[in-house]
Amino acid sequence: MSQNLSRQASAAALALALGAALVAAPAAAADAAKEKCYGVAMKGKNDCKAGAGTSCAGTSVRDHQGNAWSYVPAGTCEKTASPTSPTGMGQLKEFKEKKA
Amino acid sequence: MASSHRAPPRGPFAAVPASALPASAGLGLKPEHFLDILATRPALGFFEIHAENYMVPGGPFHHYLGRIRADHALSVHGVGLSIGGAGPLDEAHLDRLAVLLDRYAPESFSEHLAWSSHGERYFNDLLPAPYNAATLAAVCAHIDRVQERLGRRMLLENPSTYVEFVASDIDEPVFLSEIVRRTGCGLLLDVNNLYVSCTNHGRDPYAELERLPLAAVGEIHLAGFAHALDSRGAPLLIDSHGAPVAQAVWTLYDAALMLTGPVATLIERDNDIPAFAVLCAEAMEAGRRIAALNETAMPA
Amino acid sequence: MNAPLFPAGQAWPDDFAAALLDPARPAPAGLTSWNGSDPAQRFAVYRNNVTVSLIDALADTFPVVQALVGVDFFRAMAREFVRAAPPASPVLAGYGDEFPAFVAGFAPAAGVPYLADVARLEYARVLVFHAADATPVAADAVAALLAEPATLPGLAVRFVPACSLLRSRWAIASLWAAHQTDDAAGDLSRIDPAAPENALVCRRGLDVEVRALAAGDAAFVAALMGGASLGEAIALGAGEPGFDLAGALGLLLAADAIAGFTPAGEGEQR
Structure with missing residues (x-):
């Protein structure tokens, strides 16, 4: 047009x-x-449960600002094509963990 | 401090019951169960929602809640008002609550003796407060404001806690009794929380139960907990809502029912949510215990 | 009633609150336990509850982002976000509006340059899911407009609240759609992530639907959403590849995106 x-x-x-x-x-x-016989996938995000109890998620100190990263493939992003990037699209850098 | 929990409630809404829920068993309403509930119309006493999940403009949550509410009694249970907090109440949040309560006219509104906001941050957890004269006055002022703004009495829930404060000089039953006496609010007796907190702080839950303001109980909560240990190896129970109700909590519930008489009872499940029929069976168990109480309470 | 219970800086609640999201801080002073066990270890239960529950809320909103980078990476990234930008409102349905921008600037995820735009799409789906209800325009009301074709170019479109458009330089609609099937990996290998895509996100009935739009159609819809008249929007759409006027209008009608038509300049702009 x-x-x-x-x-x-x-x-x-x-x-x-x-x-x-x-x-x-x-x-x-x-x-x-036609495709509508599933339930409601969205959840309510407010509740009054306690999460993971005494796991270490709330206390661990991790730092991604370090310089000793290594490449770690992780999720489905590894499967995506990377025609232009020399390192490949879908490469994640590992978090460097510090002892708290 | 004198605990006069048998005194009639005071305040402008004292003549209205704090809860009009039927004395039978109910379940928390989960989106994953909307369709099951509409298809089966289960014979449950009521459903309970977390208020904040429905503070959205429109969409499926309101659509399904409206349809389910048409068939069932409803309890609105807030988790974000931060009544136990040090700062002022969030008036915008109170406004949102007022809109929700106007829309669905629930049989009961309840909140927690806990805080969840501080400054500009919302922590999404029910956090503990010291129990002393200053915090008692603040909590009562907050509840007065809530009841005034919403134009109704509320129920206040006893918390699960993992720490205690050096600054506390009132114990929890007396603290709750004073709140009920001063504000006229009712008590949402969470039997699991009572068991969890007493275990975590080395107290006898049966002795503590008898000292709560039981005449003011408008609803009971039951849930499952998770096990952990403190640094000395003593049990530290976590209020996970992720398991069936423990046997010890059922037994404590029976003792509570003997003291309160039949009262609306909710099975709470927020983690590892099973099929709707599984939760219904757990609610039926609570219903059997309420019904058994009615039978034994019949005069010969 | 509004006076603080304790002077600022005392252990409760200022220190308690500050330590919840900052693991480098010590547990607040003034905590005790009945048996002499370590109160800091007990306080860690609260730290975990706060952190884990907020990460869980983000995982509910951003399931495709989580699948793309894997659960471990996602939760580590989300934890940094939660600590940097905890919610300000107790209504968690809206939590995560700043997450896409955080992802865009998150160095360890730089190798997945489309990740932030996929996050934008997932956040838009949540907003559309909860948006205010509205009645879409009836077919006979549209048909009635055809009686006076000369007025059509001057009409603006009033959109329903539950509708939004995302324009991306990445293949966000295809990447998202590939994760709605059981064989995400198989579908992903056929996608070029670097192909620009646009996504129309609308709620039809109770379902949020994502539709891919060609660049010209997207420019047309974006202009209409900005308040342009149909005539003006056609000119903008025609300036980009892949503009199909009937197709774009059909898509908007099929998506229940249109609430009505008003003379341009008189309707509300959005």
């Missing part, structure tokens, strides 16, 4: 497009409606 559409042409194009969209939209909506 040209940027130099006259207002009339734009009106005509819009009328055609809206008409087509109206015909197409209910079909698309019906497709999406």
Whole structure:
């Protein structure tokens, strides 16, 4: 579509497009409606439980500012292609752990 | 300090019961169970929500809560008001609560004897406060304000705690009794919290139970805990809400029911949430104990 | 009622609060235990509860980010975020709005340059999930507009609250969609993460849906969301590759994104 559409042409194009969209939209909506027999995936984030009790998550001191990082593949990002990056996309740097 | 917990509650809402929940068993409402509940319409006494999860403009949470609330009694249980905090109450949060309570008109509103905000930070945990004259006055002032703003009496829940304060010079039953006497609020007796805190601080839960303001109990909570040890190897129980109710807590619950009479009882589960039918079975167990009490209490 | 219980700087609550998220600080003074056990070890239960519960809240909001980098990396990154930017509000549904920007500046994740934009998409899904309810425009109301085609270019679109558009230089829609299937790894190998994508995130009924948009369609929708008239938005859309007017309008209608049409300049802009 040209940027130099006259207002009339734009009106005509819009009328055609809206008409087509109206015909197409209910079909698309019906497709999406078929996939809805799962429950509610989102959780409530406020509760009054205690988390991991006496695990060390709240007390451990880790520091990513160190300079002795090593590369560690970790999650699904390893599977993504990396055509441009020499180190490869999806490479994570390991946290350096300090003793607290 | 005199504990006169049998005195009638005072305050502007004293004539209204702090809780209108039916004296039967209920469950916490979890989004993963919305569809099960609508499909099975279980014969539970009530559902309880955490208020903050529904402080959102719209969407599925309100859609399902509205439908479920139409079939069941509702308890709104706040976790973020920080009633035990040192600072002023968060008036914006009180406003949000007022909107929620207006919308769903629950049979009960409850909060915790704990704090969770300080300054500009919200910690998402129920944190402990010292028990002394200064904190007692502050907690009572906060509850007065909550009840005034919301136009109703509230229930206050006894906490699970892991530390105690050198600055405390009032014990928990007396502290709670004084709050109830001064503000007219009711007590949400969390039997698991009572068991956890007494274990963690070397106290007898049965002796402590009898000293609580039991005439003011409007609801009971039951939950499961996790086991840890303190640095001397003594048990340190964690209020994890991640396991079935422990046998020792069921036994303490029976003792509590003998003293309170039949009262609405919630099974709380927030971690490792099982299938809805599993939680229903646990609620039915509480319901059987309430019903058994009704039978034994019948005069011959 | 608003006076502090203790002078500032005393053990409770200032030191207690400060030590919760700072493991380098000692446990607050003034704690005790019945049996002489170490109060600092007991205080650590609170430290863990605060830290773990907030990391859990982030993990609920950002499941694809967590899958991309793995649970261990995610939780370590989230812990740094929680300590740097704890929530200000007790309503945790909105916690994490600053997380995508934190991820963007988080050096150990620099090898995954698309991670922050995937986080933006996941946060947008939460906002859309909880956004205010609105009735989408009825088909007959749209059909009625066709009676006067000359007015169409001057109309602006009023969007429902539960709708947002993300434009990214990374393949965020494909990366996100690949994690909704059982075979994320298989699907991911077919994705070029460096292909720019745009995502329309809308709630239709009770479900949040993510739809990929071509650059021209996205420019068109972005202009409409900014308050431009249909005529103005067409010109902007046509300036970029992949603009299909009927397709873009059909997508908006199918997504229940449109609340209504108003003469441009009179409607609320968003």
